[in-house]
Amino acid sequence: MERPILEVKDFHAWFGTHEVVRNVNLSLHRNRVIAVMGPSGCGKTTFLRCINRMHELTPGARTEGQILLEGEDIYRMSPIMLRLRVGMVFQRPNPFPHMTIYENVLAGYLLNNIKLNRNDKEAIVESSLRKAALWEEVKDNLKKKGTFLSGGQQQRLCIARAIAMKPDILLLDEPTSALDPISTAGIEELLQELKKNYTLILVTHNMQQAARVSDDTAFFYMGELVEFAPTRQLFTAPQDQRTQNYITGRFS
Amino acid sequence: MTALEHALKELKEDVILMWIMVESQLTMARKAMLEYDQDMAREVMQKEKRINAYELKIDEQCEDILARYQPVAIDLRFILAVLKINANLERTADIADGIARYVIDAPEPFDHQLLQSSHLLEMYDHGIAMLADTRIAFEQENTGLARSIFQRDEIMDVYNLEALDIITHNLSQGSPLIRQQLLVLSIIRKLERVGDQAKNLAEEIIFYLEAKVLKHHSQTNI
Incomplete structure (x- = not known):
């Protein structure tokens, strides 16, 4: 079996004295969609933010244990380099309002002062927008502001911006929670395409979404990784009673 | 109780009612059959x-729950199981209907x-008891009782095989009740089902209850 793209070993995360992620051990494989779910406050978003070291940007936050990206400890890497390899898409679409669609796709390069020639820029913009299933809709309006787009299009623009950096992993923090059902369906369809090239880690409150789009699912409760299993197994025959209670809505 | 739990409870009650019917x-x-009561057979x-x-009603309830609540885990397995249980119960009722039709067709009372x-009566009682015990296992979520059914089905298979020998023997001895012998054998075949x-x-x-698929498994694996 090939080496996992991401290995999490004895991992803990705190905000001050409050331990929000407890002793997580996990191996994730490439070209899969991994859903991370659990009730509010279970540590799932914190866990996601640890994977690209955004957690440590919060004052008083700290971690213990290891996260290995292709065998390399992410806490021994430069955070900037790490975030080029581990992209992130947030809950609400957040294209840079002062930038055009074209500039938004290239924002990672512009903000990190990475120089590109015109041909490379155009190739990256077209390829990223195509992968984000947005090219046909915006190819004649690349000089318009990103905020000119609909909510679903803006989120796909944010995905294009993330994949423009050619990441290994894409973190998605409830990427459809602010979208209508049609836009949500569009993003979910896109995730299936994206997993051919990337490993996707999706935090979601929507259990049906986790069931629909993911290959593997991790269930967190009170900071603990309760169960990690192929999605089909977790949703038909969960091994832990807490998982069963949560997914069947009998959680007290 | 959530709306889904309420719907599942109602469904379970309806399945138990179907089972009793x-x-x-x-x-x-x-x-x-025993009393040669053709009115009762028509009933x-x-x-x-x-x-x-009732079978259609239960199917509709399952469809409704799947569409409205998208059940998962034990709830999903419950719905999938009920869909099959419902079909099995309907087929079992068809067997009763078939036996009733034999009573209507019989020109004279059955020879007690x-x-x-032929052990037909023992087999009949055994079959009814098995059906009742599966209902109790379903109602009480008792997998031990459910598992006991597998061995009891083997007894039904033995009765069925023995009946063929008995009827063949009777016919070879020149029994005058040829039609009755054949009807009894047909009923025994139905009881085996x-x-x-x-x-x-x-x-x-x-x-x-256990997320285990036992279909097409030999008894040693159960």
């Missing part, structure tokens, strides 16, 4: 329509000596 059909068909055939309607010697249906029901109960 099917048991009652078998019991009535037995009585009609069994009449009630079969009610069972068919033949019913005893009751055992099979009870076994199917037990498999579904174990699937729903």
Whole structure:
């Protein structure tokens, strides 16, 4: 079996004295969609933010244990380099309002002062927008502001911006929670395409979404990784009673 | 109680009611056969329509729950199991209906000596008891009781094989009740199917409660 793209070993995360992620051990494989779910406050978003070291940007936050990206400890890497390899898409679409669609796709390069020639820029913009299933809709309006787009299009623009950096992993923090059902369906369809090239880690409150789009699912409760299993197994025959209670809505 | 829990509770109650109706059909068909009561046999055939309607009602409830609540885990397994249980119960009711039709077709009362010697009555009681115990296992979520059905089905298979020898022997001895001998053998064949249906029901109960698929497994793996 090939080496996992991401290995999490004895991992803990705190905000001050409050331990929000407890002793997580996990191996994730490439070209899969991994859903991370659990009730509010279970540590799932914190866990996601640890994977690209955004957690440590919060004052008083700290971690213990290891996260290995292709065998390399992410806490021994430069955070900037790490975030080029581990992209992130947030809950609400957040294209840079002062930038055009074209500039938004290239924002990672512009903000990190990475120089590109015109041909490379155009190739990256077209390829990223195509992968984000947005090219046909915006190819004649690349000089318009990103905020000119609909909510679903803006989120796909944010995905294009993330994949423009050619990441290994894409973190998605409830990427459809602010979208209508049609836009949500569009993003979910896109995730299936994206997993051919990337490993996707999706935090979601929507259990049906986790069931629909993911290959593997991790269930967190009170900071603990309760169960990690192929999605089909977790949703038909969960091994832990807490998982069963949560997914069947009998959680007290 | 959530709306889903309420819907599942109502569904379970309806399935138990269907189960009781099917048991009652078998019991009535037995009585009609034993007492050569053709009116009672017609009543069994009449009630079969009610069972068919109830089967459709339970199917619709399952569809409604799947569409509205998208159940998962044990709830999903429960719905999948109920869909199959419902079909198995309807087929079991068809068996009662078939036995009732034999009573209607029989030109004379069944010979009680033949019913005893062929073990038909023992087999009948055994089949009804198996069906009742699967209902109790379903109602009480008792997988131990459900598992006991598998061995009991083997007894039904033995009865079925023995009956062929007995009837063949009777016919070779020049029994005058040729038509009755053949009817008894046909009823025994149907009762063997009751055992099979009870076994199917037990498999579904174990699937729903333990997430184990026992279909097409040998008994040693159960």
